[in-house]
């Protein structure tokens with residue numbers, strides 16, 4: 001019987017295969033096309049051929065099929081929908097090769113196979129034999145009133161309504177997106193992310209409309225394939241398809257920047273850690289006093305080595321955050337640490353408490369340790385209750401490092417000594433001030449921390465991912481004309497356009513930049529500006545508004561009073577203009593005077609000491625890392641050079657002009673670098689045919705870092721011994737540092753006298769080593785910007801770099 005059946009089956013199969021439809025694609029499917037079998041190799045195409053539907057064989061099996069919808073022309077990750085069981089919506093039904101799709105005479109559609117797998121569109125309410133299955137141009141599979149857009153699996157497509165009733169699941173079933181805004185753990189419904197406004201739908205340009213007319217943009221325009229996917233790691237991402245870049249689905253937006261904030265990455269008591277280099281992956285560790293849970297294969301949990309007795313102490317874990325079930329977690333209004341600690345101590349059920357040192361009275365007492373993760377963003381220390389016998393050592397330290405690393409102190413540095421042959425007196429004065437600065441750094445810690453937190457909160461609530469409609473303020477041309485007093489106070493001139501100083505009616509001082517050579521229409525300009533404006537970081541110049549009127553393209557920035565870094569670094573040197581036939585390709589930076597006229601103010605800029613230089617380097621590195629890692633790749637080409645690093649009140653560095661390169665074509669940028677023909681700040685790949693990635697910025701940063709140490713402009717030839725074509729600044733510095741072991745030779749002569757090898761050697765070595773890594777000519781050898789920041793902090797181990805070579809001469 002079975003044999004007979006399979007014979008008939010084989011016959012039918014062969015029959016339909018050979019005579020009815022030799023690979024004819026359906027444009028619609030009705031009763032007369034039934035049955036449709038996987039072996040027929042037929043697909044249902046949308047009219048525009050963009051989407052296909054049909055039986056899709058498993059990746060390594062010709063006998064297992066899913067009934068799916070996919071992007072016809074995307075070679076990988078193309079599937080956007082699959083028929084799945086109602087009981088387990090995350091799991092696509094796997095049919096065997098006996099499967100068939102039929103529409104019967106009462107208009108019912110059924111897919112089934114001989115192993116008993118079945119699927120029917122739940123709610124199709126058709127009852128006529130003329131019912132047809134069609135695939136719309138936007139990828140919506142329709143049968144009667146049923147449509148796949150109402151029952152998505154893990155993907156939303158452009159034009160698909162993201163209704164509050166609709167849920168999507170990650171393919172592994174672990175995570176769920178619901179109520180058009182919440183990401184939750186399927187098993188416990190614990191929420192780990194919420195969009196500030198409910199999402200409504202994505203359009204073809206990749207712009208997501210939200211409630212109340214708020215928008216979210218990613219890589220706007222270009223009519224690419226796009227999809228919004230809940231991935232198996234629990235993150236929600238927008239992907240754009242780049243056929244021109246090896247058919248790559250590029251992530252252009254991601255809901256959660258820090259993977260470890262996704263709940264369920266690790267089990268109870270465990271702490272989730274981000275992987276050093278791959279920001280998308282994580283691992284779990286157990287805190288002191290705990291060992292890995294032997295049973296927990298799925299979720300690596302941890303359990304206590306010994307049961308807690310009354311004989312306990314607290315172990316401090318910096319930047320660690322634990323949460324627990326609502327009823328096992330209490331927020332306590334504790335004015336001070338002692339009180340917070342005492343509360344936990346006196347409660348035998350308390351397992352630890354979280355405390356913030358910023359005076360915000362944040363104290364959370366925990367009776368359960370769930371969803372632990374490490375992230376500096378938490379600014380919390382967790383005090384874990386452990387047995388007194390446990391070692392004191394903790395792998396989670398570094399909280400106080402914030403103190404040295406960002407922009408804490410307002411202090412006036414000494415005027416440079418008139419005579420560069422410094423006297424002992426001068427040395428004493430300068431170095432004493434330097435010490436004073438360190439001390440006041442401690443005093444200013446709290447006020448600084450508060451400000452830092454304010455910025456960070458701003459960033460997470462408004463800035464990072466979402467922006468109100470209109471976002472940056474839209475100014476009229478007339479308003480800006482008034483603010484700048486008819487564009488009378490020119491303070492900068494550069495590649496992107498002229499910069500004027502102005503004052504808004506609310507008395508904010510602004511730098512108004514009139515862009516030139518901007519490509520693209522109003523909508524694109526708006527989209528790009530929106531993206532730039534939503535980037536908030538202490539070390540980025542804030543964009544407050546824009547004007548797009550009468551063909552004008554104007555950006556309104558915060559005014560940074562200190563001027564650009566080059567004025568501080570290259571003071572005593574003759575000004576050697578960058579070779580450029582048509583224009584001075586300098587950053588059009590606020591506070592930057594038209595070059596190359598030597599600026600008399602230059603002489604008045606204070607000299608930056610080692611610590612300030614270090615803080616500038618770190619601030620800039622962090623800001624670029626933020627641009628790369630948090631805002632994703634579309635903010636490349638920050639055009640990093642000293643002209644684009646402005647110094648705020650307390651020498652707090654702020655990067656300007658980031659993101660503007662996006663407003664121009666890449667070809668323009670390349671021509672500029674070719675035209676320059678000087679090894680400046682542009683990475684080798686601008687000249688070779690390699691793709692430009694975030695590593696290009698890493699190179700530029702490395703150059704700036706080296707200039708911070710040496711006080712020498714990289715393309716300025718210093719002295720006759722260096723006056724040769726072979727001379728390459730990074731190579732020279734490398735030899736001095738690692739071959740000749742003469743660090744002093746490369747230090748900025750202006751503050752060499754202040755260099756104390758005991759206290760500065762480590763700092764300076766770290767800066768030089770880091771720059772050597774950044775300046776590797778192969779992009780893949782350069783670290784990511786996040787890693788660079790860590791190298792500067794000294795929180796990762798650094799192996800000896802290779803000597804950077806002169807790329808355009810083909811290396812050494």
Ligand SMILES: *[C@@H]1O[C@H](CO)[C@@H](O)[C@H](O)[C@H]1NC(C)=O
Nearest residue numbers: 022023024025043045049072
């Ligand atoms: C069916 O569609 C596929 C994918 O677009 C295409 O490669 C194939 O040529 C089509 N076959 C016919 C007969 O049109």
Ligand SMILES: *[C@@H]1O[C@H](CO)[C@@H](O)[C@H](O)[C@H]1NC(C)=O
Nearest residue numbers: 104105106107108109110120
């Ligand atoms: C059509 O299929 C449905 C469900 O699969 C079934 O209930 C119905 O009886 C079928 N009608 C005919 C005429 O076979």
Ligand SMILES: *[C@@H]1O[C@H](CO)[C@@H](O)[C@H](O)[C@H]1NC(C)=O
Nearest residue numbers: 098099100112113114115116
């Ligand atoms: C699918 O279901 C129909 C009716 O329910 C049945 O006649 C047919 O044999 C089934 N197909 C397979 C492959 O089992």
Ligand SMILES: *[C@@H]1O[C@H](CO)[C@@H](O)[C@H](O)[C@H]1NC(C)=O
Nearest residue numbers: 122123124125145146147150
């Ligand atoms: C089918 O779905 C539509 C829209 O979701 C709904 O209005 C209708 O009541 C449903 N019908 C049945 C029979 O469930």
Ligand SMILES: *[C@@H]1O[C@H](CO)[C@@H](O)[C@H](O)[C@H]1NC(C)=O
Nearest residue numbers: 124125126127128129144145
């Ligand atoms: C079923 O068919 C009858 C007559 O053809 C029609 O009146 C009725 O509205 C149909 N029901 C549905 C749910 O489509």
Ligand SMILES: *[C@@H]1O[C@H](CO)[C@@H](O)[C@H](O)[C@H]1NC(C)=O
Nearest residue numbers: 028029030031032033129130
């Ligand atoms: C089914 O579709 C074919 C074209 O694919 C068409 O010729 C035929 O008339 C349709 N049959 C019914 C019952 O609608």
Ligand SMILES: *[C@@H]1O[C@H](CO)[C@@H](O)[C@H](O)[C@H]1NC(C)=O
Nearest residue numbers: 136137138139158159203204
């Ligand atoms: C998406 O919807 C818009 C407006 O509703 C429409 O103009 C456009 O054609 C749709 N796109 C597709 C692919 O269906």
Ligand SMILES: *[C@@H]1O[C@H](CO)[C@@H](O)[C@H](O)[C@H]1NC(C)=O
Nearest residue numbers: 164179180181182197198211
């Ligand atoms: C769903 O979201 C809306 C706002 O977008 C909110 O008012 C409502 O309470 C949410 N419902 C649930 C169950 O979370």
Ligand SMILES: *[C@@H]1O[C@H](CO)[C@@H](O)[C@H](O)[C@H]1NC(C)=O
Nearest residue numbers: 285286287288289393394395
């Ligand atoms: C701390 O880190 C070191 C090195 O990474 C590791 O060997 C050790 O097991 C860690 N200790 C704890 C308690 O996690």
Ligand SMILES: *[C@@H]1O[C@H](CO)[C@@H](O)[C@H](O)[C@H]1NC(C)=O
Nearest residue numbers: 333334335336337338339340
């Ligand atoms: C700490 O705060 C508590 C109340 O919150 C108060 O009673 C206590 O005196 C404070 N201790 C110190 C040292 O300030």
Ligand SMILES: *[C@@H]1O[C@H](CO)[C@@H](O)[C@H](O)[C@H]1NC(C)=O
Nearest residue numbers: 261321322323377378379380
């Ligand atoms: C700790 O994590 C929870 C949930 O992930 C979050 O709500 C809370 O704000 C975090 N606490 C801090 C201080 O970041």
